[in-house]
Amino acid sequence: MTKPAPRVFSGVQPTGNLHLGNYLGAISRFVTLQDSYECLYCVVDMHAITVWQEPRELRQSTREVAAAFIAAGIDPKRHIVFNQSQVAAHAELAWIFNCVARLGWLNRMTQFKEKAGKDRENASVGLYAYPNLMAADILAYRATHVPVGEDQKQHLELTRDIAQKFNNDFAEEIAALGYPDGFFPLTEPLISGPATRVMSLRDGTKKMSKSDPSDLSRINLTDDADTIARKIRKAKTDPEPLPTEAKGLETRPEAANLVGIYAALAGADVPAVLNQYGGAQFSIFKQALIDLAVEKLSPITGEMKRLVADPGHIDGILADGADRARALAAPIMADVRKIVGFVGGG
Ligand code: AQP
Numbered sequence: 001m002t003k004p005a006p007r008v009f010s011g012v013q014p015t016g017n018l019h020l021g022n023y024l025g026a027i028s029r030f031v032t033l034q035d036s037y038e039c040l041y042c043v044v045d046m047h048a049i050t051v052w053q054e055p056r057e058l059r060q061s062t063r064e065v066a067a068a069f070i071a072a073g074i075d076p077k078r079h080i081v082f083n084q085s086q087v088a089a090h091a092e093l094a095w096i097f098n099c100v101a102r103l104g105w106l107n108r109m110t111q112f113k114e115k116a117g118k119d120r121e122n123a124s125v126g127l128y129a130y131p132n133l134m135a136a137d138i139l140a141y142r143a144t145h146v147p148v149g150e151d152q153k154q155h156l157e158l159t160r161d162i163a164q165k166f167n168n169d170f171a172e173e174i175a176a177l178g179y180p181d182g183f184f185p186l187t188e189p190l191i192s193g194p195a196t197r198v199m200s201l202r203d204g205t206k207k208m209s210k211s212d213p214s215d216l217s218r219i220n221l222t223d224d225a226d227t228i229a230r231k232i233r234k235a236k237t238d239p240e241p242l243p244t245e246a247k248g249l250e251t252r253p254e255a256a257n258l259v260g261i262y263a264a265l266a267g268a269d270v271p272a273v274l275n276q277y278g279g280a281q282f283s284i285f286k287q288a289l290i291d292l293a294v295e296k297l298s299p300i301t302g303e304m305k306r307l308v309a310d311p312g313h314i315d316g317i318l319a320d321g322a323d324r325a326r327a328l329a330a331p332i333m334a335d336v337r338k339i340v341g342f343v344g345g346g
Contacts, residue, residue: 004144007037016061022210031072038079071299071301097139135159141329149196195261228293
């Protein structure tokens with residue numbers, strides 16, 4: 001009863017333009033983890049509305065992210081695929097965490113600073129409290145491992161701080177309920193491999209991002225083979241041939257990015273790619289990357305298209321996943337209410 005079983009939780013926002021960074025940094029890793037963990041993969045629509053979303057587009061993007069999960073190889077029968085807003089535990093626990101987390105902690109979050117920009121006063125309260133909701137997403141299931149891209153590292157550290165403070169603040173009640181080692185686990189981030197931070201194809205110092213105004217900066221999971229080829233051909237590079245050792249990539253962000261993408265798509269590491277292509281001109285390497293990207297991404301794009309054409313089927317998968325997620329969260333939330341001192345079952 002004391003130690004939670006190994007369990008993976010991760011989420012992707014339905015904010016449009018799912019890209020290669022989302023795939024290599026997150027979704028492809030979700031697929032791999034299915035064989036070793038019990039997994040919950042969530043379309044985090046409540047996170048999405050922290051910035052304005054057109055309701056019609058939100059519905060479409062929610063189904064598209066679910067389709068991407070399944071097309072990439074996640075099995076929604078063996079594991080749980082659902083959208084966040086269908087399980088009330090996320091919002092309930094987030095409120096409790098709003099009262100556990102400190103303002104000073106949230107003030108340090110770089111993602112809020114980047115997203116709110118200069119117009120901070122006009123940002124939603126939800127955008128500010130986003131990391132508390134993310135902690136709730138994970139801890140409502142007492143998840144022990146979270147696969148994410150590098151950009152989410154700071155939020156996961158905050159999740160651990162929240163879990164620790166909750167465990168300390170309510171230590172007596174928690175022990176009385178039969179959890180001598182604390183109630184919430186200190187969740188481990190799973191950030192590894194050659195593509196934890198895929199960069200823009202137009203600027204190797206900027207993260208590949210859904211909201212970049214230039215479509216040429218990213219490969220979308222909905223791009224066809226010709227579009228993938230065009231974007232890789234136009235990707236910014238330098239005039240030098242590829243180096244033979246990884247050290248030679250340190251001051252060449254665009255080259256490092258393309259080699260990292262190749263390595264991740266090939267299931268190899270950077271030295272192995274340089275072993276093969278070190279000394280080659282970009283014209284040769286880019287063609288190899290185009291061939292590999294099309295080979296790996298086209299079947300996913302095709303399957304996503306097929307799945308989104310049947311929204312009823314996807315909605316059924318999400319409803320079934322939400323039922324099972326609710327059942328997992330229910331006993332955890334019942335204990336949380338007791339621990340905090342709320343009267344009644346909720
Ligand atoms: N460039 C990236 N490289 C590696 N991993 C990435 N992730 C996002 N961008 C990269 C990972 O994808 C998962 C889901 O991300 P999200 O839904 O939270 O979306 P995001 O991080 O907001 O995506 P963007 O593209 O960065 O959106 P905007 O433009 O709004 O800032 C996470 O695990 C994330 O780490």
